[in-house]
Amino acid sequence: MINLLKEVARGKRGARDLDFGEAAAAAEAILNQSATPAQIGAFLVAERIKLESIEELEAFVSVSRKFTRREQVQEGLDCAGPYDGRIRSFAATFPTAFLLAAAGLPVTLHGSAPLPPKWGITLQDIILEADIPLSALSRYSSIHAARRSGVLYASSEEWCPPFGKIRGIREEIGMRTIFNTTEKLLDYSCSPFIVFGIYHNTVFDRLARLMIKLGYRKAMIIQGTEGSEDLYIDRPTRVYKVENGAAGLDIIDPEALGLDTPVPELVWDARLQLTTAEAVLQGGGHIAFYNQVLLNGAVRLHLAGRVGSIEEGVYTCKDLLDGGKAWDSYNAWKNALLSEPPVTHQV
Incomplete structure (x- = not known):
């Protein structure tokens, strides 16, 4: 998580968007809490300042769905x-x-x-x-x-x-x-x-x-x-x-x-x-x-x-x-x- 955090928290000019795999790894670390609370908080704030890319959002949605009990209850x-x-x-x-x-x-x-x-x-x-x-x-x-x-x-x-x-x-x-x-x-x-x-x-x-x-x-x-x-x-x-x-x-x-x-x-x-x-x-x-x-x-x-x-x-x-x-x-x-x-x- 620290290496990923460094990429998104380099400041307005130095920060870069994560690719899908990197963003998915960050989401996994947050949701299974292998990252510390300080790391999670720092990552979320850094992403907010940088603004999330489509690829990052897609990765976070994809990983979050894996942690979710989804049911095909109804098609609507x-x-x-x-x-x-x-x-x-x-x-x-x-x-x-x-x-x-x-x-x-x-x-x-x-x-x-x-x-x-x-x-x-x-x-x-x-x-x-x-x-x-x-x-x-x-x-x-x-x-x-x-x-x-x-x-x-x-x-x-x-x-x-x-x-x-x-x-x-x-x-x-x-x-x-x-x-x-x-x-x-x-x-x-x-x-x-x-x-x-x-x-x-x-x-x-x-x-x-x-x-x-x-x-x-x-x-x-x-x-x-x-x-x-x-x-x-x-x-x-x-x-x-x-x-x-x-x-x-x-x-x-x-x-x-x-x-x-x-x-x-x-x-x-x-x-x-x-x-x-x-x-x-x-x-x-x-x-x-x-x-x-x-x-x-x-x-x-x-x-x-x-x-x-x-x-x-x-x-x-x-x-x-x-x-x-x-x-x-x-x-x-x-x-x-x-x-x-x-x-x-x-x-």
Whole structure:
């Protein structure tokens, strides 16, 4: 590890990108903790200053997946949002997952307890607020719930235990590291489709090339709310569509679909996130958040080829929300997590 550290920590002018093999060796040393905490921290900070290359990211994702208990539970859409959570926006991806499941598109959500640099409200915080204990999010229970509802929630440190072991180092560093990207690409259920949130548009091209290397059938990289995979409802959103080895910039404008809505300024906490999501899933709630879920659902259905256009997706999603099927999907998932899964085989 020391030799690899010397290559990435020579300063802004002297540092060089690691090749795939070198980066994979660094990832192995970090995840199996053969490197010391000081070496791990120094490497992560040096990489952050240097900026990670595509080859380094690919290597870290590849190695991290080897440490991950991946299951082909369902062939659907992976929603890859920020593990450091939300502070000032609605987590539309949470209710959207149950809307998509009601439309017949399985969805994988994933996350953890809050992480730096944002320390915001995470999907796991919202789920725990729904009176679902952490023990109910075991891998076995989560797979059972996915089979009952079409929605899989993977707790990253349950499915990839080494991530839990390096949490303390990441918390002490307090800044973004290569793992802020890697953790979103572990692909727990081997999904052919992915929506991936970013904060800065400068990484569009780099991440598009990474998606191609990782072999997704279709991907959408979204410069969404707070760096999430959620499209804005009060303004256009820049996205990169990736398909057949090619990528291109697009703009998704809610005004063109008659959905643009001013968003109220709210002080978000996990309880408000949950109650807002549940209101939308019952066909109600504030029109801005209802429309945001409609838009995100429609675009994701279109990405996965389940509807012929985004406009068709909007009508499909509206029927599922207003008709109660999305709410039924949410309750099926929640009840499955809270029930004792049948013991059929070890997963």
